[in-house]
Amino acid sequence: MKKTSLKLFTNSLARLFTYHEAVGKANVQKTTFFVTALGLAGLGLIGFSNTAFADAASELQSRLSQVNVLSAEFSQTVTSAGGKNVQQGSGKIQIKRPNLFRMDTKSPQETQIIADGKTLWYYDPFVQQVTAQWVKDAVNNTPFVLLTSDDKSHWNQYSVSQQADTFVLKPKSTKSNIKQFDIRVDASGVLRNFSTTEKDGQTNLYVLRNITNQSLPNNLFQFNPPKGVELDDQRKNKVWGVIDYALNFYFKCFNGKIMANLDFDFSENDFRPLAARMRPTNLDQYLVNHILSVKVNRYAKRFKRVIFIL
Structure with a gap:
């Protein structure tokens, strides 16, 4: 599989998510006041x-x-x-x-x-x-x-x-x-x-x-999601929620076919830093850095297993 195909997928994912509140420190604009007599x-x-x-x-x-x-x-x-x-x-x-x-x-x-x-x-x-x-x-x-x-x-x-x-x-x-x-x-x-x-x-x-x-x-x-609709539940932990949605979307659209030769060699802790900087603008870069950098040589079993972990 070529990296360009996966990058196209990550670019598509980046456009799917809108985060209404990023986790981490807010940027505070500093203003200097010059106080005169007036x-x-x-x-x-x-x-x-x-x-x-x-x-x-x-x-x-x-x-x-x-x-x-x-x-x-x-x-x-x-x-x-x-x-x-x-x-x-x-x-x-x-x-x-x-x-x-x-x-x-x-x-x-x-x-x-x-x-x-x-x-x-x-x-x-x-x-x-x-x-x-x-x-x-x-x-x-x-x-x-x-x-x-x-x-x-x-x-x-x-x-x-x-x-x-x-x-x-x-x-x-x-x-x-x-x-x-x-x-x-x-x-x-x-x-x-x-x-x-x-x-x-x-x-x-x-x-x-x-x-x-x-x-x-x-x-x-009161609202009950109709049967058969896709539920994007952002009430979950933001990190696991986005990964859950992304993986399910991926396998739903592509049936995991182009992932057949991928081996994702990572642990759950690899995703923890994402909580401190999740934003719509860097989701694509995060996926590229953490997914395109993995070894592309075996099976996708560990990748698929993440869905069940979530």
Whole structure:
């Protein structure tokens, strides 16, 4: 087998995974403040700014908490960074406080996002795949759950500012795929619309209509993966989860045929360092370094055995 074939496989794998929160130390941007006599007054403004952010977050949470149950239809408009309308969609959103959220997109493609209080489920029937994440790990890239959350650890991941009835939430983590999350909710707690702006400038605007506040059963927010779909369970240990998914994907697509002459001479400990630096950008390089460097001369039994270890 040629290394180029395996590299093509690893490149494909690298595009499959999006990690919503890398393990390890966060990069902290250092800023130097030059304090002059005039700048001393600015210290008061810094304190005022922090207070303003805290007040905006409290005001937003207070408004959202006024409505315990909500059902609505939504229209979705996707706009490019250049302001071009690139897609229209529609669906239904259902909310029940605390911590229950459901969004069913009907067009242009059916998808489901369901938060049951602990797990965030994303189901794409077209590709027959379900992704499961802990809500606490998903909120950094899926801020929709903040609409029903009272958890301070969730809200602490965002800074909040207010412009009339619009609240702008910006993730504190530089690793988030979201640039900002806007929520428009009036003083009586009626949610009008919300939008996400991605780092590339693309905006997804969701405008609500036909809003009702009738009771919703809790089982509406429960999700059981349909039989036969692929489950990407990111609630597992991140290292073993990605390897498990990668190997199963590989053997499902290629039936292990081109691996017949590979002998992977490694132990479980070889994967441990990955936990400290797992990122979408270096997954490909990690696989290349640790898989292409192994001996290519015997059977793939040890490689296949990893699946059962996982």
